[in-house]
Amino acid sequence: MKIAILGAGVSGLALAQFLVEAGVPRADLSLFEAAPVAGGLCGSKTVDGFTYDVAGGHILFSKDRPAMDWMKGQTGGEEAFVERRRETKIRFGDRWVHYPFENGLGDLPDQANFECLKGYVEAWHQRLAHGSKAPADFLSWVRWRFGEGIAEHFMNPYNEKIWKRPLQELTSDWVAGRVPDAPIDDVLRASIGIRTEGYVHQSIFYYPKKGGFQAITDALYHTLRDRVRLATPVQSLVRTKSGWNVDGESFDRVVSTVPLNLLPRIVEGMPQDVAEGLRGLAYNSITCILYALNRPVHPELSWVYLPHHEQGPANRVTYMSNYSPGNAPEGKTSLMCEVTSPGGEPYPDGRLEEEVLAGLVHAGLVRRDEVLFSDRASSRFAYIVYDATFAERKRRGIEWLEANGIEPLGRFGRYDYHNSDQCVIAARELAGRLAKEALGAS
Numbered sequence: 001m002k003i004a005i006l007g008a009g010v011s012g013l014a015l016a017q018f019l020v021e022a023g024v025p026r027a028d029l030s031l032f033e034a035a036p037v038a039g040g041l042c043g044s045k046t047v048d049g050f051t052y053d054v055a056g057g058h059i060l061f062s063k064d065r066p067a068m069d070w071m072k073g074q075t076g077g078e079e080a081f082v083e084r085r086r087e088t089k090i091r092f093g094d095r096w097v098h099y100p101f102e103n104g105l106g107d108l109p110d111q112a113n114f115e116c117l118k119g120y121v122e123a124w125h126q127r128l129a130h131g132s133k134a135p136a137d138f139l140s141w142v143r144w145r146f147g148e149g150i151a152e153h154f155m156n157p158y159n160e161k162i163w164k165r166p167l168q169e170l171t172s173d174w175v176a177g178r179v180p181d182a183p184i185d186d187v188l189r190a191s192i193g194i195r196t197e198g199y200v201h202q203s204i205f206y207y208p209k210k211g212g213f214q215a216i217t218d219a220l221y222h223t224l225r226d227r228v229r230l231a232t233p234v235q236s237l238v239r240t241k242s243g244w245n246v247d248g249e250s251f252d253r254v255v256s257t258v259p260l261n262l263l264p265r266i267v268e269g270m271p272q273d274v275a276e277g278l279r280g281l282a283y284n285s286i287t288c289i290l291y292a293l294n295r296p297v298h299p300e301l302s303w304v305y306l307p308h309h310e311q312g313p314a315n316r317v318t319y320m321s322n323y324s325p326g327n328a329p330e331g332k333t334s335l336m337c338e339v340t341s342p343g344g345e346p347y348p349d350g351r352l353e354e355e356v357l358a359g360l361v362h363a364g365l366v367r368r369d370e371v372l373f374s375d376r377a378s379s380r381f382a383y384i385v386y387d388a389t390f391a392e393r394k395r396r397g398i399e400w401l402e403a404n405g406i407e408p409l410g411r412f413g414r415y416d417y418h419n420s421d422q423c424v425i426a427a428r429e430l431a432g433r434l435a436k437e438a439l440g441a442s
């Protein structure tokens with residue numbers, strides 16, 4: 001059974017590797033990758049000895065231990081990784097606030113602490129007393145869940161920076177299951193200065209010693225390189241009696257990790273309404289700016305959130321050189337800043353580096369005279385935007401693809417808000433199914 005895999009990001013590469021491990025002949029697998037390198041959103045870039053991740057700072061962690069161990073194993077095992085404790089903070093004026101925000105209220109100025117606590121308790125009481133259901137739109141959901149104070153001081157300005165659109169246009173679907181409910185006792189404790197932790201499942205993470213996060217996909221690519229065709233964007237999928245022609249070559253099965261929005265251009269015979277639906281799936285792009293610093297050490301931070309306008313356009317700053325000593329030359333450090341832009345619009349222009357730097361200086365994270373140089377990378381598909389039409393567009397598109405023998409897989413291949421470990425888990429499941437079919441058929 002000949003299988004075409006569209007895209008050699010972590011989803012496509014992991015799928016191929018699991019199929020090989022299951023005994024599917026490697027000669028039956030072909031990966032098509034549009035870019036000249038494999039890795040997709042897991043990519044990293046090295047400039048003058050400074051390494052950064054091109055689609056936002058990436059860390060390896062997972063609730064699924066076997067999946068994480070598999071990723072490490074493919075990349076050279078435990079010794080190829082650095083283990084780190086997550087140290088994340090929110091910059092609030094000249095203060096450092098513990099993350100998640102509701103576990104850090106005691107770090108706020110008194111008035112803000114009071115407003116956030118009052119709102120949190122009111123919202124909690126409101127939910128308890130009236131059993132009110134989670135509102136469908138994100139703006140109302142934030143108030144319902146966190147209350148007025150946290151909405152005004154953190155959640156709304158931070159989310160406006162990321163989503164670049166009025167928050168009432170987003171649904172609350174994407175937060176379901178992503179934002180754990182902090183026990184009220186923890187929030188009360190935090191507000192009077194007793195430390196509470198929050199998200200413990202991410203408290204330890206791993207990062208490749210060398211090569212940035214891309215070391216993981218590089219290792220997979222290395223194992224599969226005879227099956228991967230780089231710089232080969234798939235331009236047409238045409239139905240045959242028993243499968244699909246991929247750019248004129250015949251395959252029994254096709255797995256696509258190509259963003260769903262792009263498929264109507266490629267797939268022949270897609271009904272008009274399904275195609276319109278997929279084209280209209282909203283997304284945001286990301287531009288990452290690396291600042292190489294002539295500074296020997298950083299504070300012990302993993303990343304910092306910048307919620308406020310005066311802190312510049314970046315929403316998050318990653319202390320890249322703290323992830324691994326391999327990310328900067330000896331005696332130097334680096335920061336990487338993330339700025340989103342609405343999908344389909346041009347990336348921010350050349351003024352961005354200065355605007356972001358001015359924000360960092362204002363926030364007290366860096367001095368201008370420490371900056372050696374900056375570098376940037378942009379990724380078109382970075383964040384799925386959950387607007388009101390999202391669920392229906394996605395459902396119809398995926399139903400049609402699956403009914404027609406195309407398996408959608410991956411973060412934008414299925415429009416699932418997945419981290420790389422979840423991509424690997426989904427690839428493992430799909431490989432199980434396909435291998436049964438392939439081995440049964442041979």
Ligand SMILES: Cc1cc2nc3c(=O)[nH]c(=O)nc-3n(C[C@H](O)[C@H](O)[C@H](O)COP(=O)(O)OP(=O)(O)OC[C@H]3O[C@@H](n4cnc5c(N)ncnc54)[C@H](O)[C@@H]3O)c2cc1C
Nearest residue numbers: 007009010011034040041056058059234410411418419420
């Ligand atoms: C800001 C941000 C932060 C993140 N942080 C983390 C993190 O800390 N930890 C973590 O584990 N994950 C993180 N992720 C998620 C992680 O990057 C993704 O889950 C993962 O990389 C998605 O892999 P994929 O293979 O599904 O998609 P992609 O990486 O997008 O791969 C799809 C591939 O298809 C190719 N392609 C497109 N069109 C065609 C075509 N016509 N023909 C052939 N090929 C084509 C593309 O070039 C690309 O290589 C983060 C993502 C973002 C945006």
